[in-house]
Amino acid sequence: MSFPERGLIGIRALRREDIELILRTARSMKDISKRDVKKVPALRGKTVANLFFEPSTRTRTSFELAAKRLSADVVNFSPSGSSMAKGELMLDTVKNILAMNVDALVIRAKPEGACEFISQHVDVPVINAGDGMHEHPTQALLDALTMEEQFGTLDGLKVLIVGDILHSRVARSNIYLLKNFDIEIRVCGPPTLIPRGIESMGVKVFYHLQEALEGVNVIMMLRIQMERMQGGHFPSIHEYSKFWGLTAEILDRHAPPDAVVMHPGPLNRGVEITPDVADGARSVILYQVENGVAVRMAVLYLVVGGGR
Amino acid sequence: MPEKIIIQRAEFENTLRRMAYELVEKCGGLENVVLVGVHRGGVWLAYRIATIIQAERGHELPRGELDINLYRDDLSRIGYHPEIRRTEVPVPIDNAFVVLVDDVIYTGRTARAALDALMDLGRPQKVLLCVMVDRGGRELPIQPDIYGVKVPVDSTGLIEVRFREIHGEDAVVVRPRS
Amino acid sequence: MTAIVLKKGRVIDPSQHLDTERTVIIRDGRISGIYPPGDEPPVEEDVLEFNVDGLVVCPGFIDLHVHLRDPGEEWKEDIASGTLAAARGGFTTVVAMPNTIPPNDTPQVTAYIVRRAREVGHVRVVPAGRIVRADGTALSPFGEMVEAGACAFTDDGSWTSDAQLMERAMEYAKAFGVPLLSHPEEPALSCGGQINEGQMSLLLGLKGIPSQAEEVAVFRDIKLAELTGGHLHLQHISTKGSVELVKLAKEKGMKNITCEVTPHHFSLTEEAVEGFNTSAKVKPPLRTEDDRQALLLGLRDGTIDCIATDHAPHSELEKKREFNEAAFGISGLETALPLSLNLVRNGHISLSRLVELLSVNPARIISSRGGTLKPGAPADVTVFDPDLEWEVTPEALASRGKNTPFLGKKLRGRVVITIVEGRIVHSVLKV
Numbered sequence: 001m002s003f004p005e006r007g008l009i010g011i012r013a014l015r016r017e018d019i020e021l022i023l024r025t026a027r028s029m030k031d032i033s034k035r036d037v038k039k040v041p042a043l044r045g046k047t048v049a050n051l052f053f054e055p056s057t058r059t060r061t062s063f064e065l066a067a068k069r070l071s072a073d074v075v076n077f078s079p080s081g082s083s084m085a086k087g088e089l090m091l092d093t094v095k096n097i098l099a100m101n102v103d104a105l106v107i108r109a110k111p112e113g114a115c116e117f118i119s120q121h122v123d124v125p126v127i128n129a130g131d132g133m134h135e136h137p138t139q140a141l142l143d144a145l146t147m148e149e150q151f152g153t154l155d156g157l158k159v160l161i162v163g164d165i166l167h168s169r170v171a172r173s174n175i176y177l178l179k180n181f182d183i184e185i186r187v188c189g190p191p192t193l194i195p196r197g198i199e200s201m202g203v204k205v206f207y208h209l210q211e212a213l214e215g216v217n218v219i220m221m222l223r224i225q226m227e228r229m230q231g232g233h234f235p236s237i238h239e240y241s242k243f244w245g246l247t248a249e250i251l252d253r254h255a256p257p258d259a260v261v262m263h264p265g266p267l268n269r270g271v272e273i274t275p276d277v278a279d280g281a282r283s284v285i286l287y288q289v290e291n292g293v294a295v296r297m298a299v300l301y302l303v304v305g306g307g308r
Numbered sequence: 309m310p311e312k313i314i315i316q317r318a319e320f321e322n323t324l325r326r327m328a329y330e331l332v333e334k335c336g337g338l339e340n341v342v343l344v345g346v347h348r349g350g351v352w353l354a355y356r357i358a359t360i361i362q363a364e365r366g367h368e369l370p371r372g373e374l375d376i377n378l379y380r381d382d383l384s385r386i387g388y389h390p391e392i393r394r395t396e397v398p399v400p401i402d403n404a405f406v407v408l409v410d411d412v413i414y415t416g417r418t419a420r421a422a423l424d425a426l427m428d429l430g431r432p433q434k435v436l437l438c439v440m441v442d443r444g445g446r447e448l449p450i451q452p453d454i455y456g457v458k459v460p461v462d463s464t465g466l467i468e469v470r471f472r473e474i475h476g477e478d479a480v481v482v483r484p485r486s
Numbered sequence: 487m488t489a490i491v492l493k494k495g496r497v498i499d500p501s502q503h504l505d506t507e508r509t510v511i512i513r514d515g516r517i518s519g520i521y522p523p524g525d526e527p528p529v530e531e532d533v534l535e536f537n538v539d540g541l542v543v544c545p546g547f548i549d550l551h552v553h554l555r556d557p558g559e560e561w562k563e564d565i566a567s568g569t570l571a572a573a574r575g576g577f578t579t580v581v582a583m584p585n586t587i588p589p590n591d592t593p594q595v596t597a598y599i600v601r602r603a604r605e606v607g608h609v610r611v612v613p614a615g616r617i618v619r620a621d622g623t624a625l626s627p628f629g630e631m632v633e634a635g636a637c638a639f640t641d642d643g644s645w646t647s648d649a650q651l652m653e654r655a656m657e658y659a660k661a662f663g664v665p666l667l668s669h670p671e672e673p674a675l676s677c678g679g680q681i682n683e684g685q686m687s688l689l690l691g692l693k694g695i696p697s698q699a700e701e702v703a704v705f706r707d708i709k710l711a712e713l714t715g716g717h718l719h720l721q722h723i724s725t726k727g728s729v730e731l732v733k734l735a736k737e738k739g740m741k742n743i744t745c746e747v748t749p750h751h752f753s754l755t756e757e758a759v760e761g762f763n764t765s766a767k768v769k770p771p772l773r774t775e776d777d778r779q780a781l782l783l784g785l786r787d788g789t790i791d792c793i794a795t796d797h798a799p800h801s802e803l804e805k806k807r808e809f810n811e812a813a814f815g816i817s818g819l820e821t822a823l824p825l826s827l828n829l830v831r832n833g834h835i836s837l838s839r840l841v842e843l844l845s846v847n848p849a850r851i852i853s854s855r856g857g858t859l860k861p862g863a864p865a866d867v868t869v870f871d872p873d874l875e876w877e878v879t880p881e882a883l884a885s886r887g888k889n890t891p892f893l894g895k896k897l898r899g900r901v902v903i904t905i906v907e908g909r910i911v912h913s914v915l916k917v
Contacts, residue, residue, distance in 0.1 A: 031395055
């Protein structure tokens with residue numbers, strides 16, 4: 001019993017056929033969002049709780065829209081102004097919400113393994129919307145859907161992830177997903193932000209962006225968090241963007257002409273990516289956002305849709 | 309109960325042909341008519357009917373396909389997740405004459421779901437229901453406007469409509485539910 | 487006082503190079519004598535006689551590393567429950583770590599633990615005091631605390647990172663003949679870490695603690711021991727590099743360095759945290775198979791002096807949490823013997839070496855009068871059945887801390903009698 005019965009905790013536990021089923025389902029879901037009537041009755045009468053113990057407007061909105069387009073009722077819970085501030089344990093909060101007869105939980109939380117932990121103690125499926133540095137499975141799925149749309153297939157691609165690999169759940173989930181396919185995975189960033197031994201996960205490590213860009217199909221830029229500076233991971237924003245920021249000039253000179261640029265958002269314009277790249281012809285960032293709703297509809301349908 | 313063939317080959321083709329004539333007649337022509345097949349058998353049936361009309365009348369009817377799983381009334385009861393296929397109708401169905409095509413009609417629940425799915429795509433002027441086999445056993449007040457054969461079968465039996473394009477033969481067979 | 491006769495057991499006492507069938511007679515809280523079966527002298531007074539044929543009789547185990555949580559965190563454990571767990575595990579003496587609330591950095595807290603242990607304890611408790619006073623940068627009053635009953639000093643739970651204070655502590659402790667127990671962990675390198683830095687930290691995205699965080703601390707401490715000549719005992723070493731550093735120091739002839747290893751470190755690897763299993767969250771973290779093999783080698787070749795449990799009981803409140811929020815620690819007193827017997831069964835060490843690691847050597851490190859069955863010694867005796875299989879369940883554990891990664895597992899080897907100074911504190915055998 002794992003996916004989809006227990007929900008979606010991480011990509012690591014998925015098999016290639018699970019991933020392909022989600023992507024196929026997402027493609028069908030995508031049509032719904034393009035119609036005049038953007039709603040199907042699949043999850044009529046079901047209630048999905050969005051528990052965001054860590055703020056995230058976009059992911060929450062995306063999950064909310066996805067659930068609503070499947071006709072589920074959605075309750076949003078975020079800790080500000082709630083009992084979490086009064087020292088209540090996360091699990092108690094979850095159990096309180098569940099007592100109101102909720103059919104599935106979408107959880108974003110800071111501690112790694114929070115979703116795994118909660119799913120061990122509740123009997124409804126849990127969908128991980130990002131847990132610390134661990135996983136962000138729906139992000140990796142929407143990234144894969146975007147890549148597949150751009151290139152027709154995932155097999156044979158070269159994918160480069162640039163930035164703070166060490167602290168990134170997006171990078172980790174993407175690596176787990178892409179490893180199921182015949183894909184060359186590269187990571188690039190300052191050595192302080194690349195976990196030691198990551199080669200054992202089947203990725204190639206680069207420290208120089210120009211070199212890393214050679215021959216790639218997909219360039220995934222990660223958000224750099226300013227607080228990493230205090231930890232001594234890099235000396236200044238200026239230096240970071242000079243060596244690991246993506247500019248139109250570097251892109252044009254070093255990446256193949258058909259390479260696309262992705263970013264999980266929110267963007268730090270001018271830091272890891274310049275505005276002309278973010279808004280340029282090779283950017284598929286807004287497709288990623290659109291695909292996010294489709295992927296989350298697919299996951300919700302597969303997890304909540306069946307009987308039990 | 310072994311497998312039993314109801315119709316096959318030439319008789320199958322003749323049935324299709326009759327259905328095509330009936331369709332043209334009931335629609336009062338081919339103007340503004342859209343065929344919408346229900347996944348999966350209905351999509352093939354629509355294709356075959358369209359092929360006959362194309363050959364006889366030289367008119368290519370627009371064809372769409374419909375996945376009704378997201379509209380099923382038993383989604384929360386069945387223990388599995390039916391895979392969702394694409395729903396695609398290439399022309400606007402507002403004010404169109406839509407012929408909903410499925411291979412078999414039984415309880416009528418699929419047709420009900422298909423009608424709901426269709427309504428979310430637009431507001432057709434009129435909808436006809438066209439099936440290859442009517443096996444009886446209706447649970448909803450829905451009847452086909454055009455049908456190929458009537459084969460009363462109880463719940464222990466299964467009707468299979470085979471198309472040469474995918475199954476290698478044209479046939480309607482009855483067999484026990486395994 | 488009633489005499490106790492342990493008849494025809496396999497008596498293993500490395501302090502007398504003994505491993506043979508003998509009868510042990512205990513009188514007035516002391517070992518009265520050890521006799522070949524049939525040669526026993528008559529015992530006139532009241533006597534409790536146990537037939538221990540087929541069982542191992544050895545000097546009582548001594549655990550240099552136990553958190554009794556008393557005073558201050560009695561919901562996790564207290565002196566009564568912790569010493570009962572010790573008795574069940576075959577330990578006749580336990581060294582109580584000072585990270586209590588309040589911490590044991592005064593003779594008053596030391597005296598409380600000693601007195602409380604006398605009142606409600608099942609086995610002998612010797613407190614270890616803090617090296618550096620919890621409220622500042624001065625040393626704890628070693629002398630007064632030794633007078634009150636302390637046997638060692640340690641800042642266990644964290645490292646004494648101020649090198650100057652550690653250097654002074656090592657010098658000063660020489661006056662009282664007590665060892666300093668060091669928890670080697672450079673906090674600047676382990677900071678925020680949850681598990682070993684390696685495959686599992688990569689897979690789970692948990693912050694890792696590199697082996698080197700331990701090894702740089704081991705290295706500094708060895709250098710300070712070299713400088714001062716004080717007795718340094720390294721707690722729960724867990725990495726191949728630490729074993730190598732200790733081995734090197736010993737090869738250079740440093741007699742003032744000893745070290746311990748825990749049963750969980752020589753039994754498990756980092757993979758035990760798979761699925762964010764908080765019962766395997768411990769400091770130092772469970773390491774790799776390579777490290778585990780190095781620990782096994784160290785146990786065999788004498789680099790490692792003793793096995794200590796680092797018994798760290800926690801309640802559900804601390805362990806049934808998100809991994810990052812969960813407390814470090816494993817409840818270990820009651821599973822130490824069967825896990826150590828695995829070393830014998832797998833051919834790493836002999837039974838006699840096992841008794842050395844669990845009793846003789848730890849006694850020497852804290853200058854305890856236990857660790858031997860020589861006539862006249864205090865009658866601290868452990869009798870165990872090396873093959874008895876049992877399942878680790880919450881009910882089977884006397885400790886309040888049910889936090890062990892071995893929960894639900896079947897282990898082989900169980901203590902059947904524990905005797906402290908001639909008192910039977912645990913027995914599942916009939917007279």
